[in-house]
Amino acid sequence: MSYLPLEGVVVLDLTRHRAGPVTSRLLGDFGATVVKIDAPADLGDSMGGSREGFDYQNLHRNKMSLSLNLKSEEGRAIFYELVRKADVVLENFRPEVKHRLGVAYETVREVNPRIVYGSISGFGQKGPYQTLPAVDQTIQGMSGFMSVTGFPGQPPVRAGAAVADISAGMVLSQGVLMALYHRERTGEGQWVHTSLLESLVSMLDFQVVRYLSTGESPHAAGNDHPTLMPTGLFPTLDGHVNIAAAEDQKFRALCEVLGIPELAFEPLYADTALRSVNRKGLCEILSSKTREYSSAALQQKLNAAGIPCGPMFTIAQTMEDAQMQSLRMTEEGQHPRLGTVPLLGQPLHLEGCGGRPEVRFTAPDHGEHTDRILSEWLGMEASRIKDLHRQGVV
Incomplete structure (x- = not known):
């Protein structure tokens, strides 16, 4: 009842x-x-x-x-x-x-x-x-x-x-x-x-604890994650897609999907800490590849590889989306x-x-x-x- x-x-x-x-x-x-x-x-x-x-x-x-x-x-x-x-x-x-x-x-x-x-x-x-x-x-x-x-x-x-x-x-x-x-x-x-x-x-959660633990006061990072990279908004042929592939396994899978498997073994990007420090160059490389796909096609490939990803919606699109319905x-x-x-x-x-x-x-x-x-x-x-x-x- x-x-x-x-x-x-x-x-x-x-x-x-x-x-x-x-x-x-x-x-x-x-x-x-x-x-x-x-x-x-x-x-x-x-x-x-x-x-x-x-x-x-x-x-x-x-x-x-x-x-x-x-x-x-x-x-x-x-x-x-x-x-x-x-x-x-x-x-x-x-x-x-x-x-x-x-x-x-x-x-x-x-x-x-x-x-x-x-x-x-x-x-x-x-x-x-x-x-x-x-x-x-x-x-x-x-x-x-x-x-x-x-x-x-x-x-x-x-x-x-x-x-x-x-x-x-x-x-x-x-x-x-x-x-x-x-x-x-x-x-x-x-x-x-x-x-x-x-x-x-x-x-603010981990941002505050980051300061309490290290003395480092976090700053704005745009659409990037403050510490875990690559996590952010990447361009496509017809818009943008949010991608979260910071863990080593997911990063390797992302590189495979984008046709650049060798990038996963590049010393500059060998672990999460290095990928965060060298985020600018990493994002430029990844963006050059994501631009080759439509948003829908890229999401389909990333989902199949087990990589968290999602479209960039307006509130109207969110409320009309099948999942929200x-x-x-x-x-x-x-x-x-x-x-x-x-x-x-x-x-x-x-x-x-x-x-x-x-x-x-x-x-x-x-x-x-x-x-x-x-x-x-x-x-x-x-x-x-x-x-x-x-x-x-x-």
């Missing part, structure tokens, strides 16, 4: 921008009841564009919206009532803001000791930069990520996706799930936090005004739970579920809810 593994988990989502909503989207997609808490005035969202736009719909599907003024005493009281019923609270305020609003972990824990409280910040919860504002663009620069992106001798280049935001959201979702598992075993909630900076530095990485939601809304699916498959989750409902309108939550969850009378609206509390 198909089911969603996080059914029954209640998440109060105080986050804005992109990183935090990525976390709550993942939890919501896998069955959690996510309540997105919006300010009473519909100011939109600083990330995601129009509420009916493609980005907003993709970022905030499978969430409810509660309009609530946390700056008011009564609004905070309602929030605390919801905290008592919740499993997870997510926030990405700067430290002084969450304390001023009365929604910091210390306060929330007093209300519900079992709460899992998840935080994303720009730079972390301590240190000299903890109060500074940050966005994906600035963190890409400060993390060193941009310094290894682009071509040698040219200005640094940002990645073409919001890698700091998305990595932080994915890291926090992992932390929340681990904390929920910990709570199942111990009954204890806890504070889980990460930052854009930490998350993006972790994605078979993986069903697209989903559809049914919006009451927009009709069918195309959305990006989750990359995770849980076969024991029926595979990958579906979009249960599209992104909510501002405060769409306010009255329902106050009535059904907190048992408020209609007259009381009407008063809260009139006072600007909700």
Whole structure:
């Protein structure tokens, strides 16, 4: 029987921008009841564009919206009532803001000791930069990520996706799930936090360890692999093909396919270290041969020889490719005004739970579920809810 593994988990989502909503989207997609808490005035969202736009719909599907003024005493009281019923609270305020609003972990824990409280910040919860504002663009620069992106001798280049935001959201979702598992075993909630900076530095992985081990600060290598060659983008008659043939066996196979078997025994290219040092000359030789083939013909030959290779696709070509079609990485939601809304699916498959989750409902309108939550969850009378609206509390 198909089911969603996080059914029954209640998440109060105080986050804005992109990183935090990525976390709550993942939890919501896998069955959690996510309540997105919006300010009473519909100011939109600083990330995601129009509420009916493609980005907003993709970022905030499978969430409810509660309009609530946390700056008011009564609004905070309602929030605390919801905290008592919740499993997870997510926030990405700067430290002084969450304390001023009365929604910091210390306060929330007093209300519900079992709460899992998840935080994303720009730079972390301590240190000299903890109060500074940050966005994906600035963190890409400060993390060193941009310094290894682009071509040698040219200005640094940002990645073409919001890698700091998305990595932080994915890291926090992992932390929340681990904390929920910990709570199942111990009954204890806890504070889980990460930052854009930490998350993006972790994605640099071997590049950082290379510096820690050797003292060498990596630089941009264009389409080449930083250390393993030949790995990169090579020209063909009608475009380019990515080839990865760094291991000795694969390098020899590549040379055979290209009709230059003797190159594998050239002393300049005798092992991976030498091939990396002498990459310029090696790539020139290989490129002169790959240019003799069409992309499709070269890929066919390389695949037959067991050499990893692939075409250079646009996003449109990727999404229309037969392999991507078979993986069903697209989903559809049914919006009451927009009709069918195309959305990006989750990359995770849980076969024991029926595979990958579906979009249960599209992104909510501002405060769409306010009255329902106050009535059904907190048992408020209609007259009381009407008063809260009139006072600007909700």
